[in-house]
Amino acid sequence: MSEFGLRIVALLPRLRGLARTLARSRDAADDLVQATCEKALRNSDGWTPGTRLDAWLFRIMRNHWIDTVRRGRPEVQVDDEAVAHELPVEDGVRRIEARLTLAAVRTLVDALPDDQRTVLMLVCVEDLSYRDAAEMLELPIGTVMSRLSRARAALVAAMDSDDRATRLGGEE
Template identity: 55%
Template sequence: MSPSVRSELPMLLPRLRRYAYALCQSSALADDLVQSACERALLQSSSWTPGTRLDAWVFRIIRNCWIDGVRRARVQAEVEGAEASDMVIDGERHALSRVEFSQIAERVEDLPWEQREVLLLVCVDELSYRETADILNVPIGTVMSRLARARKRLVEAYGHETDVRERG
């Protein structure tokens, strides 16, 4: 195990948890996702290249774990039938209804997840477009387009033309 990964990973936990929450919209699921991603990062620390951004590498692991979980849940729902799928959806709605957010957090939550994850990686975690594109495995133009659409939707939600970056 790389000593650098082991020593630097705890410092990333708040950012990792915020990103995981943005993906799955549940505190409990976000905690599980971060735990799985950290376990995977520690087990596969030899595949991280020293001198590169550890945070970008772990963000990508989180995203891959989340996608794996979504696929697994979809397959499980298909196997268990529509009733199980309805229970999962009802459970998610119940969890979301209990969470209270500020006005901006509500607007960000309303964004499609592709736009939300780009917005969080670029604007909150201050990753470059290139780093975000690498994490998401998409072209830089896709990152720029998703970010522009997310910002436009946020501006429209507030009903005026103020640049979202100026909202402090």
């Protein structure tokens, strides 16, 4: 396998993470990663050595996803409970708490508007800089910062709301 191919293989976990954010189902995410890798390998001359390969692949993935959504392909939702089984846990109580926390966070993130969710995942999960995320999304850097700020504020507000509801429910 070429060095370029090996670099793509090394990025597969990150590609899959972004794909799951965009597609919201395991099967659709796997298809998206595969399509991204195929396009990248076919068009390897489009990548400029010395630039961020991850950002280039993320842009390919995002553009392919947009094309897929525009074509109106049906999206199959798959229960993603398998992710919870991958969490390292020490006992049953911690395992249950981890599953509940993961489900709650996923629900909150999934409720964000697509533009905010995508920026949140690129900057906070994929660790792209604001500039790299802005270039990938073809947006001004201020727009990326604004969307990220709104996403974070919405998550904090939702978590505060959930905490208050839990405390009130527990006091009764």
